[in-house]
Amino acid sequence: EDQVTQSPEALRLQEGESSSLNCSYTVSGLRGLFWYRQDPGKGPEFLFTLYSAGEEKEKERLKATLTKKESFLHITAPKPEDSATYLCAVQAPGGSYIPTFGRGTSLIVHP
Amino acid sequence: DTGVSQDPRHKITKRGQNVTFRCDPISEHNRLYWYRQTLGQGPEFLTYFQNEAQLEKSRLLSDRFSAERPKGSFSTLEIQRTEQGDSAMYLCASSLAGAVNQPQHFGDGTRLSIL
Numbered sequence: 001e002d003q004v005t006q007s008p009e010a011l012r013l014q015e016g017e018s019s020s021l022n023c024s025y026t027v028s029g030l031r032g033l034f035w036y037r038q039d040p041g042k043g044p045e046f047l048f049t050l051y052s053a054g055e056e057k058e059k060e061r062l063k064a065t066l067t068k069k070e071s072f073l074h075i076t077a078p079k080p081e082d083s084a085t086y087l088c089a090v091q092a093p094g095g096s097y098i099p100t101f102g103r104g105t106s107l108i109v110h111p
Numbered sequence: 112d113t114g115v116s117q118d119p120r121h122k123i124t125k126r127g128q129n130v131t132f133r134c135d136p137i138s139e140h141n142r143l144y145w146y147r148q149t150l151g152q153g154p155e156f157l158t159y160f161q162n163e164a165q166l167e168k169s170r171l172l173s174d175r176f177s178a179e180r181p182k183g184s185f186s187t188l189e190i191q192r193t194e195q196g197d198s199a200m201y202l203c204a205s206s207l208a209g210a211v212n213q214p215q216h217f218g219d220g221t222r223l224s225i226l
Contacts, residue, residue, distance in 0.1 A: 004153075034214055043115070043202050043217030044154065087153050097142070097206075098167065099215070101153030 004090050006102035013109050016077045021105045023088030024070040031091040033071050034099060035064050038085045047086075078109045113137070115218035117203050123224045124193060131189045132221045136205030143186050144215060145178055146202040147171065154202055154217075160186060161208065190223075198225045 007022045025033070032051055036044035048057040050066040057064045061082065063074040073086055085106045089099035116135040124130055136143050141162050146154035157176070159167045162183035172178075175194075180186040190197055200222050204215035 036217075041219070041222075043117075043204075043219045046214045046216060049214050089153070098144070098156050098159060101155075103151065103153050 004088055004100050004102035006086075006088055006105050008105060009103070010106045011108070013075075013078055013107070015079055015109055015111050018074070018076045018078070020075070021073040021086055021107070022070060023073070023090075023102055025088075025090045026069075027090055027092040029093040031093050032099075033066055034089045034091070035062075035071070035073055036087040036089065038087055038104065044087055075107070078107075080109050080111050083107055083109045115203055115205055115216055117201075117218035117221050119221055120219065121222045121224075123226065125226050126193055126195060128193055129189065129191045130193060130223065131187055132201055132203075132223075134186045134188070134203030134218060136185070136203070137216055139207065140205035140216070141183065141208045142206045142213075143180055144204045144206075145186070145188050146204065148200045148202055148220070149198075157188075193223075193225050195225050198223055 003026045005024045032049050034049050035047040037047055038044045048064040053068045055066050061076050065072045085104040087101055087104045089101045091099040118133045122130055143160045145157040148154045156169050157172050158178050160180040163180050175191045178188045200220040202217055202220045204217045206213045206215045
């Protein structure tokens with residue numbers, strides 16, 4: 001069965017301290033990998049879709065990269081407003097369009 | 112684009128009662144999904160519609176759960192004879208048909224608490 005593992009479970013950073021979140025997956029082929037941001041009490045907010053190894057996407061302080069077995073979400077010089085849970089989801093080939101979500105990484109950025 | 116709307120935002124009920132949630136997707140989206148999320152977990156898939164047809168249901172969806180999407184617009188999720196374990200955030204998402212890797216856009220969910 002497809003699996004998505006995110007690490008670390010929780011991450012505390014000082015404002016300006018860059019770091020990376022990891023999403024590793026085991027699927028027999030990948031149709032797409034999605035990153036979402038989720039604030040407490042809210043639904044996930046779409047950030048990026050990555051389709052193939054070597055692809056990169058950027059938005060403000062966030063940069064997502066993809067290899068054949070994992071994706072990284074790099075956060076450069078984070079600010080307190082970047083504090084949230086970051087979720088990764090993978091979409092496998094086959095008839096279903098349903099992505100499988102990881103448990104997320106809870107990020108807290110201290111001022 | 113007014114986003115995905117869910118109602119109510121919070122529901123508190125006694126064990127054994129029936130509850131119904133509503134989801135209004137983004138207007139041009141013809142795919143609609145229901146997920147359940149508990150604390151510290153990612154969203155877990157429950158069921159999926161394309162237009163009015165319910166195409167897939169998770170093994171998590173017991174016979175106490177039923178979902179409808181009449182006329183392919185809004186959707187309802189009903190839970191009958193609620194149990195303590197049903198306490199969770201119920202999320203709705205919608206996406207465009209076409210390319211299979213279209214991202215899902217989520218509502219802010221309905222938080223269900225069973226007393």
